[in-house]
Amino acid sequence: MCGIVAHVGSRDCVPILLEGLAQLEYRGYDSAGLAVANRSGGLRVHKAKTRVAGLGSSLPARFKGGPGIGHTRWATHGEPNDINAHPHVVGPVAVVHNGIIENADELRAKLIAEGAEFVSETDSEVLAHLIARAGGYLPGSSGDDLREAGDDLRGGSDLRGGGGDLRGGGDGARGGGGDLRGARGGLEEAVRQALTAVVGTYGIAVLDARYPDRIVAARNGSPVALGIGDKEMFVASDVAALVRYTRQVVHLDDGEVATVRADGFHTSTLDARTTTHEPSLIEADLRAYSADGYTHFMRKEIHEQPRTVERALRGRLEERFHTAHLGGLNIDARQARAIRRVKILGCGSAYYAGEVGAQLIEELARIPADAEAASEFRYRNPVVEADTLYIAVSQSGETHDTLAAVRELKRKGGRVIGVVNAVGTAIARECEGGVYLHAGPEISVTSTKTFTATCVVFSLLALHLGRIHDLSPADGARVIAGLHALPGQVTEILGQEERIAELAKDLAGYHGMFFVGRVRGWPIAREGAQKLKEVSYLHAEAYPASELKHGPLALVGPDLPTVAIVPEDELRDKNISTLGEIKARRGRILAVGHGTLDPRLADDVVEVPKNEPELDPILLSVPLQLLAYHAAVTLGNDVDKPRNLAKSVTVE
Numbered sequence: 001m002c003g004i005v006a007h008v009g010s011r012d013c014v015p016i017l018l019e020g021l022a023q024l025e026y027r028g029y030d031s032a033g034l035a036v037a038n039r040s041g042g043l044r045v046h047k048a049k050t051r052v053a054g055l056g057s058s059l060p061a062r063f064k065g066g067p068g069i070g071h072t073r074w075a076t077h078g079e080p081n082d083i084n085a086h087p088h089v090v091g092p093v094a095v096v097h098n099g100i101i102e103n104a105d106e107l108r109a110k111l112i113a114e115g116a117e118f119v120s121e122t123d124s125e126v127l128a129h130l131i132a133r134a135g136g137y138l139p140g141s142s143g144d145d146l147r148e149a150g151d152d153l154r155g156g157s158d159l160r161g162g163g164g165d166l167r168g169g170g171d172g173a174r175g176g177g178g179d180l181r182g183a184r185g186g187l188e189e190a191v192r193q194a195l196t197a198v199v200g201t202y203g204i205a206v207l208d209a210r211y212p213d214r215i216v217a218a219r220n221g222s223p224v225a226l227g228i229g230d231k232e233m234f235v236a237s238d239v240a241a242l243v244r245y246t247r248q249v250v251h252l253d254d255g256e257v258a259t260v261r262a263d264g265f266h267t268s269t270l271d272a273r274t275t276t277h278e279p280s281l282i283e284a285d286l287r288a289y290s291a292d293g294y295t296h297f298m299r300k301e302i303h304e305q306p307r308t309v310e311r312a313l314r315g316r317l318e319e320r321f322h323t324a325h326l327g328g329l330n331i332d333a334r335q336a337r338a339i340r341r342v343k344i345l346g347c348g349s350a351y352y353a354g355e356v357g358a359q360l361i362e363e364l365a366r367i368p369a370d371a372e373a374a375s376e377f378r379y380r381n382p383v384v385e386a387d388t389l390y391i392a393v394s395q396s397g398e399t400h401d402t403l404a405a406v407r408e409l410k411r412k413g414g415r416v417i418g419v420v421n422a423v424g425t426a427i428a429r430e431c432e433g434g435v436y437l438h439a440g441p442e443i444s445v446t447s448t449k450t451f452t453a454t455c456v457v458f459s460l461l462a463l464h465l466g467r468i469h470d471l472s473p474a475d476g477a478r479v480i481a482g483l484h485a486l487p488g489q490v491t492e493i494l495g496q497e498e499r500i501a502e503l504a505k506d507l508a509g510y511h512g513m514f515f516v517g518r519v520r521g522w523p524i525a526r527e528g529a530q531k532l533k534e535v536s537y538l539h540a541e542a543y544p545a546s547e548l549k550h551g552p553l554a555l556v557g558p559d560l561p562t563v564a565i566v567p568e569d570e571l572r573d574k575n576i577s578t579l580g581e582i583k584a585r586r587g588r589i590l591a592v593g594h595g596t597l598d599p600r601l602a603d604d605v606v607e608v609p610k611n612e613p614e615l616d617p618i619l620l621s622v623p624l625q626l627l628a629y630h631a632a633v634t635l636g637n638d639v640d641k642p643r644n645l646a647k648s649v650t651v652e
């Protein structure tokens with residue numbers, strides 16, 4: 001989704017903003033823009049419906065300065081165009097905003113009645129008006145000249161003239177609301193005041209030409225991190241934009257405002273109570289943010305999986321007791337014994353990984369467990385039970401629906417732990433404890449390595465709970481041996497890429513596909529279908545193999561192939577009879593599983609190394625990732641930036 005980058009320091013901020021925005025491209029966007037304070041006390045603004053590289057190359061040579069704010073926009077209110085792109089500028093104030101202002105229409109009408117003139121269709125422009133007003137800027141003052149200059153922006157041009165004119169407006173307004181002498185002063189107060197009128201979600205960065213030493217940022221439901229540099233500071237909606245410059249970050253909490261200057265920052269609540277933060281260290285390898293010789297991040301991340309699995313396991317197996325040790329759970333053995341039910345919540349691939357997790361917990365720990373889409377759970381007034389362990393799953397740690405589900409649970413007294421990849425993020429902070437995936441940043445919108453890492457973490461959790469409940473030491477040892485075998489087995493599957501690519505090329509010629517699986521294979525079929533849809537745009541429908549005959553079989557025929565998950569387990573015969581049902585209708589079948597199959601039953605087979613039955617799903621999903629990837633490549637799609645999708649959905 002939208003991305004924010006801001007910088008305060010003595011150097012020219014423009015290259016930093018452009019580099020930061022480029023790092024956020026993976027999140028998905030449709031337009032981009034920058035605003036910087038120039039030396040003569042004005043603002044320069046440049047924004048357009050373009051890629052970040054296009055924005056950079058179209059900047060006039062004199063477009064330099066600082067502090068500055070930058071943005072990549074994902075349209076919600078108003079179509080993607082130059083005018084709707086951020087920053088939004090009103091008088092001396094420029095604002096970039098992620099999130100959705102729910103009462104924007106009402107506020108806009110009120111502001112218009114008071115004389116404000118809007119140029120865009122966005123909800124975000126409301127913020128710029130509110131902040132400018134709260135900061136003492138009045139429409140009709142010399143700042144109006146700026147708006148005229150702003151109109152030139154339609155062509156994506158520079159706001160030079162406006163910047164110059166701003167000086168007058170700025171000086172006038174300083175007396176009205178600003179206090180440059182105080183450490184934080186007028187801009188922070190103006191932002192605070194403006195935000196009290198707003199209902200909705202936001203992550204914002206605000207620049208005011210009258211305060212050329214600071215950026216004010218605020219968060220409510222949309223992530224904002226401060227990056228601490230050497231006599232310079234950064235603000236970003238995603239640490240990916242910061243890692244090149246600093247490893248020290250502070251994640252703002254909801255309802256917090258920060259004033260950021262070159263020499264430090266100050267955070268407080270919306271009602272002006274000072275808050276404190278210990279900076280945390282981002283443990284990111286810079287290579288994780290580059291495609292490192294691969295054509296796409298998706299392929300790179302698929303190939304990282306043997307290491308991802310190793311990292312998820314590292315230091316967590318307690319061979320002596322045939323169990324797993326998960327330090328951050330904050331649940332002792334007695335409390336674990338008292339757990340009567342487990343409910344796992346997540347969205348998209350996190351939800352499907354949660355389904356794998358629920359089966360693992362039920363199988364190994366014999367605790368009733370299920371997974372549900374967090375986006376549904378949060379709205380259905382769920383019954384929250386004291387002896388249920390709730391688990392929120394999220395790669396980004398910022399998915400709005402999952403965060404809302406966590407908060408709803410906490411409000412009702414539920415106990416929630418997290419299975420999260422991105423360290424220190426909102427979901428991780430809201431939970432009482434949990435387990436990090438340690439999968440490193442996932443850049444491809446389509447989740448691959450974090451799906452696998454989540455399943456591995458659930459195996460550990462299931463083993464841990466199982467050994468506290470009734471899993472025998474022998475079974476514990478069996479699962480541990482299976483976990484040790486996983487990295488090598490993933491490598492073996494990756495070795496079959498060429499053949500899977502050939503199959504994908506062929507299957508990409510169909511208009512869609514069925515994915516079927518039974519019990520352990522069912523979430524894998526769902527995730528496989530999701531992967532294919534996301535990147536190839538082919539229609540893909542997942543069905544429990546057992547349900548095929550209850551309706552969807554009507555669609556099976558020579559023009560609709562089926563990908564069938566056929567592991568070597570107690571349900572193999574059942575799966576084989578499903579293949580027979582499909583074959584009887586002349587449907588093409590790609591079977592993904594173990595052992596050989598009668599060629600009359602499956603046109604093609606991808607053989608996956610056999611692990612323990614409970615752990616097999618982890619391996620079965622890997623060929624489906626490769627299938628989706630190569631189908632998308634065959635169809636010429638932009639694999640890392642699939643249409644209409646964002647890496648992390650931080651809005652409703």
Ligand code: G6P
Nearest residue numbers: 347348349350394395396399646
């Ligand atoms: C978006 C992405 C999905 C992802 C889901 C959950 O919808 O497009 O690929 O699985 O969010 O993301 P999370 O960061 O919470 O795991």
